[in-house]
Amino acid sequence: MPSHDRPIFAxxxxxxxxxxxxxxLLLVKLTxxxxxxxxxxxxxxxxxxxxxxxGWLATRGELGRLRTQRPWIHARRALIGGTGMFLTLGVVRLLPLAEATVLGFTTPMFAVILAAVLLKxxxxxxxWMAVTVGLLGVLVIAGPDTTNLPLSGVAVGIGxxxxxALVTIQVRDLSRTEEPVTVVFYFSAFSAPVLGLFLLTTGVSHDxxxxxxxxxIGITGLCAQIAMTSSLRYGSVSSVIVVDYVQLAWATFWGWLIFNHLPPASTWIGAPIIIGASLLIIWRERMLGKARADELKA
Incomplete structure (x- = not known):
């Protein structure tokens, strides 16, 4: 299925x-x-x-949109994405919202490492310099005092x-042939039955x-995932991922408004280091992409 380049919409x-x-993430922390x-x-x-x-597709008579020729790729994406989601939601319960969000900004660094190790x-x-600087930023945020920022939480955030980083590669690949709604549906459909087994031990009694x-959580997660997946369909990773850093402002706002928490000095020092390193990686990836495109045209 062809992809249309619409950078502003992306x-x-x-x-x-x-x-x-x-x-x-705020609702996850509250639960x-x-x-x-x-x-x-x-x-x-x-x-x-x-x-x-x-249900939405059924009422519109469009269940055919869920047909796919790549079920095993969707299953692999669900396995990787499910593990990532467990860690992403888990770190929110271990760390303050702002710090948990900042650690998520190390994704571009791991993308570089994975490209070197897996893709050769x-x-x-x-x-490599950006990766090193970014990881130093993580050390600054972690700091010597683990009372407010336990190392277990930092480790989960890095994981x-x-x-x-692995999921981004998977989604970009799937977005070349699948609609965003198809990608999101199979991610949820493959993982929900497995997660449902845990209800046998946790119970479902709530007010x-x-x-x-x-x-x-389900509704905002669905809408966020469709919007994020669609952004990769209408724009390149390097052009849209910069917007992700706005999330730190939202996390800081919710942390202050709901939990009366403002990040300590170590976070304000480490966050710009991590963001700067990530932006350097994104810029370098874009330059290399342009250079490869120019070589193909020559």
Whole structure:
């Protein structure tokens, strides 16, 4: 299925995704404080999109849009994405929202490492330098005092960024042949039944507020995922990923408004280091992409 390059629309979709994703993470943290198990939160995060997408397409007589020639690729994406989602939502319960969000910005660094290790790509000094600087930024945020920022939470945050780097490659590949709604549906449909097994041990007894939070996680997660996947369909990774850094502002705002938490000095120092390193990687990737395109034209 052909892809149409619409960079402004892609940036808008990515910006919308940052808002929705920040609200979803806020609800995840709030459900944690209400004692709702993470596995149950993950189940509703996946089950709600599965039902809503299937029902929406069924009422429109468009279930044929779910046909795919790549079921195993979707299954692999679900495995990687499910692991990444477990870590991404888990770190929110271990760390403050702003710090958890900043650690997610290390994704471009892991993308470079994965490209070198898995794809055997030649990585130059600029990108390796950016990776090194970015990881130093993580050390600054972690700091010597682990009271407010436990190392276990930092490790989970870094693991989440690694898995997101893998997911980004998968989604970009699937977006070349599949609609965003198809990609999102199979991610949820493959993982929801597995997560549903955990309900046997966690139970599903909640008050109205708890149910509204779980439903909100599913709905905001669905909309954020469609917007993010669509942004990769209408624009390149290097052009839209810069907008993701807006999410730090949302996370800081929610942390201050709901939890009366403002990041310490170490976060304000480390965050620009990580963001700067990530932007350098993105810029370098874009320059290399242009150079390869020029070589093909010559």
């Amino acid at each position: 940036l808008f979709l990515r910006f919308l995704a940052t808002i929705l994703f920040s609200v979803m 944690g404080e209400r004692g709702i198990a993470l596995s149950e939160t993950l189940f509703w995060r996946q089950a709600v999109p599965t039902v809503l997408i299937f 790509e030649q990585v130059g000094v600029w990108r 989440a960024a690694l898995m997101v 109205l507020v708890g149910w509204l939070m779980l439903g909100g």
